[in-house]
């Protein structure tokens with residue numbers, strides 16, 4: 281990793297941190313708990329990130345000139361800056377996983393086509409509502425990681441910073457797309473119905489990509505890995521347990537992402553990231 285600098289595009293609360301991760305070929309193929317299911321679940325998500333985050337940027341950018349609040353304008357630029365860097369680093373990660381004989385390029389091409397189809401057929405309002413829905417998902421997962429940093433324990437040390445850095449920044453900018461939506465589209469029906477549709481599609485395609493990647497590795501019948509993975513996520517002490525109220529809160533007409541103040545969680549996450557990266561990262565105040 282090279283030295284990090286802060287770009288002026290960020291705000292104090294949404295700093296744009298430039299990362300330059302290099303993923304060493306000696307990192308094992310199953311870098312999460314030596315478990316194909318958990319590894320491919322996160323890899324499948326990563327395949328969606330670069331184009332998905334570009335879609336978020338386009339959805340928000342469409343409304344950028346309707347924003348009159350100078351603070352929100354700055355936050356929009358910071359949001360775009362952070363998402364652009366996530367895309368860049370996840371692309372590097374995806375390229376690294378592609379060398380492990382996985383159909384990464386095929387999934388990325390599919391995601392690109394699917395998003396282009398949606399952008400062609402859905403209204404700008406819906407695309408922004410979809411962005412808000414997916415930002416709620418990323419914020420939920422991000423804050424689960426920040427709340428339970430032991431989630432990262434099973435991940436290869438060289439990959440922990442990527443996931444933790446992304447989690448911190450998703451939490452930092454979780455309200456930006458939502459605030460743009462409320463200031464422009466501000467339609468509860470579109471927001472809530474789009475969340476329902478997005479939940480089904482996101483779950484289906486996340487599952488599909490996980491299965492596709494496992495199949496390519498000949499691991500689709502590895503019941504032990506699947507059972508262990510599901511138990512880690514959904515079992516009695518599963519990391520995804522307890523997320524339902526957080527998810528359902530989105531359907532409240534008066535919901536706002538900052539109803540849940542996560543400043544302390546992020547500070548803890550930033551301290552952990554610093555312990556991983558040392559002086560290689562300039563952390564924002």
Ligand SMILES: [Fe+2]
Pocket residue numbers: 333362363366446450
């Ligand atoms: Fe992101």
Ligand SMILES: [Fe+2]
Pocket residue numbers: 363415418450453
């Ligand atoms: Fe995001």
